[in-house]
Amino acid sequence: MIKEEPSSVPVTSTVINIHSDTGQPDYVTWSLFNSIYMNFFCLGFAAYVFSVKSRDRKMVGDMNGAQAFAVTAKRLNIIAVAGTILVAIIIIIVRSVASR
Template sequence: VTHIHSETSVPDHVVWSLFNTLFMNPCCLGFIAFAYSVKSRDRKMVGDLTGAQACASTAKCLNIWALTVGILVTTALTILSVIIFQAISQ
């Protein structure tokens, strides 16, 4: 009997975390997500899949929050800038 071991794919979200670190980094959420992503990748290389999945889940949650807050802040600042520009021009 031949047993074939399947590799469990654990996404580490490093690229998404790097994007959030560089562009959408409110309250350093992107940087913290990047740290968890690297930690997940390290644990995956060691063979600790449970720890890798836990760190990847935390990184994903932080990335979602960083992206959401970053988009909301950018939108609010854009709207505020337009309102101020219109008030000044009148």
């Protein structure tokens, strides 16, 4: 019988942590678009700030904080788009009535 001696080289293992993205949106692109093109009362810029805060919280792993900031950014984006569209409609109506 052949007797094997234990190896003197320690066995090492590598652990890779893979963070699964739960799909929590942070609305950075929408907020950036609104801050450039539809910055109604600076709400687009405020939405961008909350979007960046949401992305930072998501990177840290605080999903509850990320969701709270994302909801605020989404609401500010909706108000910015609606306000800009409303102002554009009012301007079109005023100009069409004034040109008669």
